[in-house]
Structure formats: C-alpha cells, structure tokens
Amino acid sequence: MVDTIKLATARELAAAGSLRDTTVTAEPGGYVVTFALENSDRALATKDGTTRLFSGVQAAARVLAQLGITRYRVDATAIAGAEPSRRLRPDRSRALKQLHEDSAYLERIREAVAEARADSRPALSDTDAHLHMAALKARLGDELQTALKRRSSTK
Amino acid sequence: MTVAWGRLALEDRTQQLVAAFERAVALPDPYLFAAALARDDAIESEGGALDGAAVYRIDAIRGTFLYATRDGRYLIAYQRTGNDVHIDRVLPTRRGSDGV
Numbered sequence: 001m002v003d004t005i006k007l008a009t010a011r012e013l014a015a016a017g018s019l020r021d022t023t024v025t026a027e028p029g030g031y032v033v034t035f036a037l038e039n040s041d042r043a044l045a046t047k048d049g050t051t052r053l054f055s056g057v058q059a060a061a062r063v064l065a066q067l068g069i070t071r072y073r074v075d076a077t078a079i080a081g082a083e084p085s086r087r088l089r090p091d092r093s094r095a096l097k098q099l100h101e102d103s104a105y106l107e108r109i110r111e112a113v114a115e116a117r118a119d120s121r122p123a124l125s126d127t128d129a130h131l132h133m134a135a136l137k138a139r140l141g142d143e144l145q146t147a148l149k150r151r152s153s154t155k
Numbered sequence: 156m157t158v159a160w161g162r163l164a165l166e167d168r169t170q171q172l173v174a175a176f177e178r179a180v181a182l183p184d185p186y187l188f189a190a191a192l193a194r195d196d197a198i199e200s201e202g203g204a205l206d207g208a209a210v211y212r213i214d215a216i217r218g219t220f221l222y223a224t225r226d227g228r229y230l231i232a233y234q235r236t237g238n239d240v241h242i243d244r245v246l247p248t249r250r251g252s253d254g255v
Contacts, residue, residue, distance in 0.1 A: 101249070102249075105249050106215060106216070109216060109221075109230065109232060109244075109246060110216050112163075112232070112243075112244045112246055113216055113219050113232050113243050113244055115163060116161050116163040116164065116232070116243035116244050117243065119161065119162055119163055121162040122162075123159035123160055123161045123162065123241055123242075124159065124160050124162075124165065125157065125158075125159055125160075126157070126158040126159070126160070126203050129159075129160035129165060129199075130199060132165060133165065133168060133169075133195065133199065136169060136172065137172065137192055137195070140172060140173070140176045140188070141188070141192075143176070144176055144179055144180060144185060144188050147180045147183070148180070148183050148185060151180075151183055
C-alpha cells in the first residue's frame, strides 16, 4: 500500500522540483497517479486522503498538466489484454433521464395543444370568459359553504 | 388587441377549481379553495395580458407560444396573430404537477 499525497502538496513539490518521476498506473476501476519522491513513492490522494482514482489517462493528464507535469509513464500492466471497461457516468445518466422526462412532458403539452386546435367550439372573449368563470367560482363557493355547514352540523 | 379563451383552456381552469373544491370539502379546509380561486384569478389576469410582450419557446411546439405563470405552477399555451391572442390550454408545469 503506497502512502498518499494531496494535490496541494504535490503542487508544491512539483514547483520545487522534488518529484523525480510520475507514473499513471492502471488498476481495477481506474488509474492511479504515483509520484516518486526522494525516499518513497506517493499516490495522489483525494481531499479525504484516499487514493484518487481517475477514469482514464486523459483525466489524470489534465490534473498533471495543472502541476506542470507533462512527461510521465503509463503502466497498463494490470489491464493488459482486458476489454476496456465501460465506466458509468451517474451525472450523464441523470441528464439523460431529465432529457427524457422533458421530452415526455413536451409531448404531453403538444398533444394537449393539438386537442385544443381540433376543438371546433367557439372561443370566448376575455370578458365572456371572465363571466363564465366568475359564475363557476360563485357556484362552487356557495356549494362549499353549504357542504361545510352540513358537515359541521352533523358533528 | 384581443384575448380569447379556448373552451379547453376554460375546462383546464375549471378542472383545477373543481379539484380544489373537492379537496376543500374532503379535508375540510376552505383555504384550499380560496387559494385555488386566487391562483385562477392570477391565471386570468396574466392570460389577459398576453397580447403584450410575447414569450415563447421557438419550435418547441410549432405555432404555439408558451407562458409560465408568475408562480411557476401553470403553463399557458396560446396562439398569437399580431396582437390577437387565442389561449389553447392552461396546463400544470412539470414543477406544478407530475403530468398534464
């Protein structure tokens, strides 16, 4: 088990020229970046101190580039001959699900609008619509009062 | 500059009021119906102002303008010819409901 080193520390060591060698090593589930220091090897860590696992060499390369490291070795021994694994992307899964739900919602609106366009009944003017809805509201309001009174009197 | 309400748009509004009425009777809680009345008044008011600035989603539904009410609960689908507005539907937004 290799000791770990956090990104901020690695940055300082890189700036000081203390990183002698950098290796991107394939492991089950991803790639690990290891730095060879003067006396030991250290794996790049996450913020909580566990070994950071990159999804691919490109992802590791992006972080290494931030440290000014553009030359490194890639050790793919562990996955030699294996089928490339398909890494799941939960964020993309969520985005696709959202997109699907958006499409379904839009389709329901489209159908509702098509139904309205096919309706041959004449529309009501703003004023007539207001009167129509006002009458409905008044009737429902009266019915609600009656229903609530009946309910309270039966208690 | 006119605004006309299609019959299905009025039925959509009616359906929302009736649903609130039924909930108000069942609980019972008259506030539920009062809140629905206030929402419908807002829909009517905002729908009546659609002959002003146009708000729409390009090509989302051909020929249809979509307006989300200020409370974010309803979507007003309408057609517009010049300043004449024909309101087709008043539908719950995705946030306002699981379905149309």
